Amino acid sequence: MQKHEQISAANSNTSSLVIEQLTIQRQQQVLLSLNETIAGGDILTIMGPSGSGKSTLLNWLTGMLPKGFSAKGNLYLNGQSITDTASHMRRIGLLYQDPLLFPHLTVAGNISFAMPAGAKAQRQADISQALSQVGLAGLEHRNPQSLSGGQQARVALLRVLLSQPKAILLDEPFSKLDSQLRQETRQLVFEQIRQHKLPAIMVTHDQSDADAAQGKIISLF
Amino acid sequence: MTAFFKVVLPSLYPFLRLPILAVLAYASASVEIPLILGPNSPPTLAVAIMQWFHDVDLNLRIKASAGAIVQIALTLLLLLGWWQAEKLIKKLSQSMLVNGKREYAGAIIQNITHVITVLMLTVIGLALLGMVLWSFAGFWAYPDLLPHTFVTQHWQSALQQMRTPLVDTLLIGVCATGLAVVLTLLTLESEQHTSKAISRLTSVIIYLPLLIPSIAFLFGLVWVLEQMSSHHTFINVVLAHLLFVLPYVFLSLASSYRRLDPRFSYVAASLGASQAKIFWQIKLPMLLAPIFIAVALGLAISFSQYLPTLLAGGGRINTITTEAVSLANGASRRTSAVYALVQMLLPALGFLLAWALPKMLLTHRE
Incomplete structure (x- = not known):
């Protein structure tokens, strides 16, 4: 797997994901605040121990913030506000550590x-x-x-x-693969993200993932 | 053995509590079992209540209503007694759990368990064998071990007789179970939409028919149904069955539905699928096997209903079970045997289908 051609064309020149003045609270307690702009093809890496709010951030980005959490702030995808858009209309793709292929x-x-x-x-x-x-x-x-x-x-x-997503979220996407496979898959995923010029956010606790992403790294505590 | 009593049982028991209480409530107020086992003996309270209700003397209905209240109190007292005993045992055995002793006559307990298991299985097996023999028996004189001749005549005539009850049994079962499954799925799906589990009160309402003796509230239900529409006996029976089918269907479906990895829905939504599409194209197919099991369970429960069929149907709708109970204390042991066997085969067939169909549906494209 050296070179992969572009799989479909969904890129535009101005693609970006903007997290504006986000504060997520749990029972009046601030869990995290974030203010970031991710350009198409860039990968923002979020690191931190479990319980630091990584998954909650992804939940907010996909519009699935669980009960008990409240969020302030705005989310813009390619210039359009999608803060209150339903999950399935957001065009934000999601990759978990498990492939979660539908078994039927x-x-x-x-x-x-x-x-x-x-x-x-x-x-x-x-x-x-x-x-x-x-x-x-x-x-x-x-x-x-x-x-x-x-x-x-x-x-x-x-x-x-x-x-044909407009942005991609990666939730510890390679943590269940062994090291050889991990590198190959990681390379493939990152290549595709860059070719499609998709803004991406990766949540991980693995430093090598963060290094390979070659983007900004934010640590949550 | 000690590990079982010290570690497994305490964490297992909470899951067993509801079924145990349901069995206790059922046993304390069953009508059909005393009718089958001792039709001529003095009636149990539940049977007496039913006789009073059906008496030509309408004044006895008041007595029956009072009896129903007594029956509820009795059952509640039993449940309460069980609950207190449970607490007492928990308190008394607390120190035993942590005293570090590794062995409590494990071998003896194990042997006793084996003996009880073998005994139970033998009795059930012999009863089954006896029923099969009776259903095919020709002339069978007293001391003989086996019938003189074997004939299929009882099966033929019984199957002919039971055509209408059989069709009614299946129709009622399918309607009640269908309604129960749809209601359960809607409840569970809305639970996930609002990300709020159903309240305690709602669960209590769903499971209540399992804990209150049916003899005590069915007459009230029948009275209400009569006020509304006395002509639609079929619908009345289906609704009465639904009351008992729903808790079992809900119990059997809820855990699988809630355990389904929510990330499947998240992924599907992120791929652009609406909630409706996720429900129809992801959740339902993935839960096909548990849904089939719930359907089979619902059918089995509906097939076995005696009192609700009798009362809500006003005696005008007969199912295999009502026929079997009224035949059980009648003359022909041979016909009875056929009915009892059919009554057993129906749910068995349902469970067999529930086990085999999802496998066939899911593997044919391999």
Whole structure:
């Protein structure tokens, strides 16, 4: 996996994710405050021990802040405020440490679940092309559970990319992969983020992830 | 063994409490069991209440209502007694749990458990065998071990007779279970939307029919149903069944539904799927197996209802169970055996389907 071509075209010149004057509180207690602008292709790394509010930040960004938390501040994606937009309308992709492929759908089914509606043949061709670009050619009709961990991670990445997000959030995305696979997958994910010029936020507790991201690092306590 | 009593049981018991209390409440007020086992003996309170209600002398209805109140008090007293005993044992055994003693006659307890298990299984197995033999028996004189001849005539005639009850049993079961599953799924889904678990009061209302003796409140329910629409007996029976089916369906579905990794929904939403799409295309298919089990359980509960069918149906709707109970103290042991076997086979078939169908549906595309 040296070079990967761009998987789909969803980039614009002005893509950016802006977190403006964010303060998240839990029961009157400030959990974190943040004021950041992430340009397309940049990866902001958030580090910190568990309980420091990393996941809560991701929850706020995806519009899924749990009960008991309150937030002040605004979120802009490509210049538009999405602070109060419903989760599924935000166009913010999400990658977890587990691939979380839907077990009742095939590999192709998982990806087409995420894709915008369109002609069936075109969608199938797009899926096949994307799969072969990450070394998974011909696995369209496989059951996700029958794939290896690295293969599942790549399908999860394709699923996010083909949903044509405008930004990407990574929640400890590589922590369950062994070191060889970790490097390969990381390289693949970061390449795709840069090629698509997507603003990205990565939450991690691994220094090598942070170094590889080559972006700003914020530590929460 | 000691590990079981000291570590496993104390953490397991909270999960067993509701089923134990439900069984206790049921046993204290069952109508069909005394009817089957001792139809001619002096009635238990529950059976007496039913006889008073059905008496031609309408004055006895007042006595029956009083009886129902006594029955509730009795059952509550039992539940309360159990609860107090539970607390007492907890208090008394507290020191035993941490005294460090490793062994309490483990071998003896284990042997006793084995003996009880074998005994129970043997009795059930022999009863089943006896029923199968009776259902096929021709002439069977007293001291003989086996019937002289085997015939299929009882099955043929019984199956012919039971066509209407069988269809009614299935229709009522499907309607009540369908309603229960839909209501449960809606409740659980809305619970996740509002990210607020249902209140204690709501759970109590859902599980209440398991803890209050049905003989005590069913007459009231029947009276209410009669005030509303006395002509739709079928709907009345379905609603009465729903009362008992819903708690079991809810119990069996709730844990799987709440345990489903919420990140699947988060990922789906981040991929642009609306809540409705997530419900239909992610949650339902992923929970297919637990839903099938809940359906089978709901059907089994509905199939087994005696009193609600009898009372809400006003005696006009017969199911396999009401037929089996009224046949049990009748003349033909052979016909009874056929009914009892059918009554057992129906839920067994349901569970078999619930176990096999999701496997078939999920693996055919491999």
